[in-house]
Amino acid sequence: MDKSIDEAVADLGRDIGEYIRQQRNTAKISLRQLAKLAGVSNPYLSQIERGLRKPSAEILQQIAKGLRISAEALYVEAGILEQREGGALADAIVTAPDLTERQKQVLLDVYESFRRENTAGGAGNQTTAKADTTAGPAGGPTAHQNKPEE
The missing domain is CATH 1.10.260.40 (lambda repressor-like DNA-binding domains)
Incomplete structure (x- = not known):
């Protein structure tokens, strides 16, 4: 043994x-x-x-x-x-050599907030989260990303 x-x-x-x-x-x-x-x-x-x-x-x-x-x-x-x-995505963020520790933490925080929102809100919110993070035409920014900050 x-x-x-x-x-x-x-x-x-x-x-x-x-x-x-x-x-x-x-x-x-x-x-x-x-x-x-x-x-x-x-x-x-x-x-x-x-x-x-x-x-x-x-x-x-x-x-x-x-x-x-x-x-x-x-x-x-x-x-x-x-x-x-967070699984593989969280691990990829944590091990990304081209990100600073601050950038990694911000990404992890955003990812975790989406996960909590989707868990708490059910399937309806999952569609919204996906729409906000999907790339636009030819991999360009999404409409969400083009909105001016309020």
């Missing part, structure tokens, strides 16, 4: 390491650059990426800062936190 627990922990280490490597490659950052940005040694980061070491929450936070992604996304991947209720 202990062996299966050890194997599960090792799998988590490989999973988080692979996820960090994918995020690093997406951000076009070298291993050496990320190690410097995160304040960890190059060999240690390499061991994390290869699944040989399982980083602490503090190290994950430093790596997330270096990657300019949410530490929460790394915590979920590492099994420290459970996946947030």
Whole structure:
């Protein structure tokens, strides 16, 4: 039984390491650059990426800062936190490397408000929410987006 627990922990280490490597490659950052940005040694980061070491929450936070992604996304991947209720869309927002933390939070807040509205109001409000977020002709802005602010 202990062996299966050890194997599960090792799998988590490989999973988080692979996820960090994918995020690093997406951000076009070298291993050496990320190690410097995160304040960890190059060999240690390499061991994390290869699944040989399982980083602490503090190290994950430093790596997330270096990657300019949410530490929460790394915590979920590492099994420290459970996946947030918003599912894949919320995860995509949280891990988007080209958004600031403030932009991510605003998007998550708007998304959650739509979800609450649709849950509380029933099916009638779902149609309204969809109409407001659908792209206009040829992917252009919607009529909702063209309205001047009041």
